[in-house]
Amino acid sequence: MGDYAQFLLPLAKGLGMTALLCIISAVGGSIVGLLVGLARASSIGFIRWVSAIYTNLLRGIPLLIILLFTFFALPLLIPGAVFSKLACGAIALTLFVSAYIAEVVRGGLESVPRGQFEAAEALGMNYFLKFRYIIVPQAMRVVVPPWTGIILAMIKDSSLVSVIGFVDLTQAGKIIGTTTMLPLLTFVVVGAIYFVICYPLGKFGRWYEKRLTVSLGRPQAVDLGPASTDLLAEEPLLQVRGEK
Amino acid sequence: MISVKGLQKKYGNVEVLKSIDCEIKPSEVVCVIGPSGSGKSTFLRCLNLLETITAGSVVINGHDLGNSKLDRVLVRRDVGMVFQQFNLFPHMKVLDNVMIAPIKVAKKSREVTKEKALELLAKVGLSDKADVYPSSLSGGQQQRVAIARALAMDPTVMLFDEPTSALDPETVGDVLAVMKRLAGEGMTMVVVSHEMGFAREVADRVIFMDQGYIVEEGTPADIFDRPTQDRTKAFLSRVL
């Protein structure tokens, strides 16, 4: 029994490292992805061009190579700076994931009808106000389901950081498996832990998607007070919603 | 108030507005009519900077829209726009649709804005819809919210681009009634519309556009009863 407790600690530590790595990368990747996605929809050709190169390049390179590249190249690019393995892993995952999120954000922005941009501009909104209050909230509906999928894949792919010697959940499992001579049992446990993290996230994505379909079919019906029920009965639902 | 001289607009090589000259005085109601594709929407969109001007000048309340140092926000606060497709913000309740611009753009306080927004909703006859989402409203109701939303910024000019073309016939009247009241209160209005009854009754001046030119303009009686240009006559005989 005491033996198990002895291996629980490194496993928990590995889990903590994976969690930390994934949270940093998910937040970082989402922020960078949002910005690059906005850049993809920019009216300035040069910005569109640079952001297109960014996403296409990063999506065309295996994560493993991005990881090794950040590990070996970062100290060369910024001499004197010391990068922890966590930092290297987080930067690599952020870059990787941001390229995919950027594409999803671009799709989301394109799903918002032109008239919404024009209405916001006609009311005097500047770029920030227009995106912050009008465009992004509407794009979110389209962005969130694939976003959860990307984050999910990232959590699983994060096990690759062991190649740069970062002791995450997978690497901890490898070490424990070797020392206990119980690799199979260890990896069953490790796999189960990944599953327990990923499954609810996937569930959330599907739930959100479902809610989306429902609310598109009968928009916002939940939010209407009792006063509007007879209105719904007398008027055909979903009157032209702004698209041509 | 609005002074347009030699306005030209090209998309690539396509010249959509060829040379538009037009003066609009305060409190004047101008109706713009003309066949589809004649450049009516483009003309309106040039007046609130949704399109950049290729050549010529547009001056609104002393702001030269061609000036590169122009404060676009200031112009747009002065010019309200109502679209054919309403373009209400579907993720916001009706009241928030009306309140968002005064609060975020004009930086007005929430209390003052709310009071004003409720007044405007009452004015367009939709007090009871403040707390619903636009998608639950009929087209005519949505368009009236759109008018209230534009008015919330206290514009001095209102532009309407075929405000009733996307509506079911039975809801057109309510929208026109609101516009008529607005005209009666002295609002300066430029209205692209094929509602000839409205033009005849409310407009001070009717402009007939075709192929990027102003072909003819005059009082509603001039244009509808005594058109001088063949193109005007041909158009009117088709729509009347």
Ligand SMILES: Nc1ncnc2c1ncn2[C@@H]1O[C@H](COP(=O)(O)OP(=O)(O)O)[C@@H](O)[C@H]1O
């Ligand atoms: N963004 C655009 N790019 C190219 N051509 C356009 C664009 N917008 C409008 N046009 C063209 O300009 C002409 C005038 O359009 P528009 O102003 O919408 O006419 P109207 O409102 O009188 O029907 C049309 O021939 C249309 O095809």
Ligand SMILES: [Mg+2]
């Ligand atoms: Mg038009």
